[in-house]
Amino acid sequence: MIPVVDIFAGPGGLNEGFSSIRDSDGKRVFNTVLSIEMESSAVKTLTLRAAHRFLTDRPGGQPQIYRDYLAQDVTYEEMRASAEVADAFSHAETEVRQFELSEVSRPESDELIRKALPAGQEWVLIGGPPCQAYSLAGRSRRKHDETFKDDHKHFLYREYLHIITEFRPAVFVMENVKGMLSSKNGDGKIFELIEQDLREPGYDLHSMVVSSDTGELKPTDFIIKSEQYGIPQKRHRVIIVGLRRDAQLPAPKVLEPREPVTVHDAIWSLPRLRSGISRRPQSTWEDWAAIRNQAHSFLRAVAGKERASAPDPYKLNTKSTSVRPAERFDKASAAGELQAWLRNDAAPATWNHEARGHMIEDLERYYLLASLVKADGLSPKVRSLPTAHWPKHNNINNLVVPFEDRFRVQVWGKPSSTVVSHIAKDGHYYIHPDPEQMRSLTVREAARLQTFPDNYVFLGNRTQQYTQVGNAVPPLLAAKIAERIAEVLV
CATH class of the missing domain: 3.90.120 (DNA Methylase; Chain A, domain 2)
Structure with a gap:
């Protein structure tokens, strides 16, 4: 399986999409080895989902106590206390870590990633830095806030960039709000800075909806309008796929448009x-x-x-x-x-x-x-x-x-x-x-x-x-992207 590290994971929308992809033998193509999220309730959700995957995949499938929980016949606490799920939650608590990524905490997060990644195997980085500072609503609410330009959320993509530079995944998938296309810091546009920073370590950037064969991509070419791809929601997000040049991977195919879902x-x-x-x-x-x-x-x-x-x-x-x-x-x-x-x-x-x-x-x-x-x-x-x-x-x-x-x-x-x-x-x-x-x-x-x-x-x-x-990425959209990434790597 191809290792996946999910940072700024939220409740796991991107993770769920990648985890859903299976090969012709029914085995998972991607294996999430680490999810990093700082918000405690989302960490609980991520941990339960990681345990769910473990229990679903193991021989014999889900134990009775977990099926009773899904039927709401026992409480979470009763299910969690059962020895039948102890190994699943032990695995999940190794995979999911509550942690705040920052420049100060890099030594600890680097060690988590280093221990999670199998040596000598290509892997995928997924995630999206918190988007409040990029969003149009966020900028409107803080129009007269003098500290807005110094908000650390503007620069959390640098933690994403640090992981790319330090650990060099074969592929990364970065998601954010489309407001980042017009967001500025000082005299420069945030998106242009991000593009330059992401290419510099040796990556080519691809859109999942506009082919790179058409020539140089415009910033708006990275916007995915979800309703055009079988998602029942008008969710427009920037999604950048980066491929490491020395891995010599073919460009991923773009997503296929679908009729509207209501x-x-x-x-x-x-x-x-x-x-x-x-x-x-x-x-x-x-x-x-x-x-x-x-x-x-x-x-x-x-x-x-x-x-x-x-x-x-x-x-x-x-x-x-x-x-x-x-x-x-x-x-x-x-x-x-x-x-x-x-x-x-x-x-x-x-x-x-x-x-x-x-x-x-x-x-x-x-x-x-x-x-x-x-x-x-x-x-x-x-x-x-x-x-x-x-x-x-x-x-x-x-x-x-x-x-x-x-x-x-x-x-x-x-x-x-x-x-x-x-x-x-x-x-x-x-x-x-x-x-x-x-x-x-x-x-x-x-x-x-x-x-x-x-x-x-x-x-x-x-x-x-x-x-x-x-705050999540639609898992079905993530699965469609993951299918294209799997075609590139497998």
Whole structure:
């Protein structure tokens, strides 16, 4: 197997994609020998996933105690205490390390990498430096911050560069937000500095969507628009693939475009839920139904009787572990590919599928906005509603309102908007398309839009789980890239 080192690993999106590639005999092509991540909840998720791979691959497969855990019949603590999984977690805790990469900590991280890499074998480096300093939203929030230009997050790619220079992988895959293309430091553009630095140790840089045969690549040629490659999300990210020149490897083939995959294709088969009600933890279904009926009466006033059918009287819970059968898709279609990926070796219970609570006013907005999605699939803006339903923001009456579309329905018939870590703060930008559920997306729904398989369990509290999902690379996209890297190396 080809060793892989994953740094700035997050919850393991890139890692999952590389780990999924198997040869004609069903054996894994890539073997993750080290994952480095500093955030504690993501480390727990990474460790569980590493143990999952170990248990799945060993002779006899997963032990009963682990299958019981996936079925939610035993707790994590009960499963973890079992001798049946001790070897798996011992392996996982060697593979996954909680560690903050920096210039000061290089001696320790170098030693971790040196011990993990088999001598004399070509290997792959994957990962993406934290992107807050590059992102457009991050730069907007810190527009008047004099310390912004000195933010160490601008330069964490130098830790990536140090590992490349010191350990010389045959291939590296580096991911970041497209905001880095326009980000500047002093008089220079961040991306131009990164390009120069990455080529200098003897690497050729390749795009996964524009062939190097077309001539010199432009910075924008490194942007992958995920929705064009079978991912149910409009996620646009810079991904640079570097090949060491003296390894004399052929350029990787570019990804094959696929037809669009939609929110419906990704999340329709998940159990239906109702929202909780903020500040009312003991609220009942009847309390929630009364709010829904009130919102429906508002809808009749806005849209007229012909647009506002009576609410469906079905009862819903705020949490579900049940599993609904997946829809049937043509296996050759992009939607069929997605469902096969999500449901492969599916867990016997639905994980991380719990609706959070919302204020009554927001529940009503969610119902109205989801009900008023236009025939062309455009999500209405909040000021499309009567003024009585506008949020009480100080600038809501201004001619130009910053983030006016922060209330956004993720419509059934299109890819979703980008799932980002801000989903942990509130759900306004991620309103479920079914008005009768009247809520924002759950962690599992966001994870499906990110293409995490249903047996991928996120640990930590719910806010941490949302953050992990929002910070990840879509695993299915990573798998498509990994396939191209495997063709180059095998």
